[in-house]
């Protein structure tokens with residue numbers, strides 16, 4: 152039985168080698184009061200697991216508490232493959248988040264501190280005011296609102312477009328009792 156997470160890691164590695172601009176990205180979908188919300192996030196390999204980093208002040212952080220699971224989509228054009236993941240989330244330890252945060256460029260670091268007073272996604276009077284706010288010095292360590300979550304897939308729908316016979320290959324993998332069950336789906 153194929154392990155869809157191993158397949159995803161292999162596809163992402165091949166996409167990186169092919170300089171696929173989507174190799175390190177995903178679309179994360181959440182719900183806000185029953186309404187869908189989606190955005191691109193960097194999909195990271197954290198301790199050999201899938202992970203995302205985000206700020207606790209952001210709307211998305213409030214949304215991930217509103218459903219048991221989130222959905223993530225990874226589309227790798229260089230591999231002609233799409234993954235649709237249903238995931239539970241688990242907090243990445245603060246020390247791991249902090250270590251990764253320290254590698255960030257200066258502006259994202261300042262932004263994370265700015266979110267303490269101006270939550271991510273809140274309105275500012277102008278771009279000039281935003282630049283002014285970001286010019287203020289900020290501490291060199293991560294604020295407590297710098298967070299990370301492991302994505303723990305419980306179901307994976309893998310669609311592989313390029314097939315010698317022209318028929319897309321689509322499989323659903325479902326985690327049952329700790330093992331992956333695989334089904335072939337009509338694409």
Ligand SMILES: Cc1cc2nc3c(=O)[nH]c(=O)nc-3n(C[C@H](O)[C@H](O)[C@H](O)COP(=O)(O)O)c2cc1C
Pocket residue numbers: 176188189190191192193194203204205206209210211212271272
């Ligand atoms: C290529 C790309 C990568 C991104 N990576 C992240 C990320 O890793 N973490 C993050 O919080 N936002 C990231 N963003 C910004 C999000 O898409 C989004 O605009 C922001 O997080 C606000 O989302 P929210 O209002 O749903 O909370 C990225 C955007 C792009 C285009």
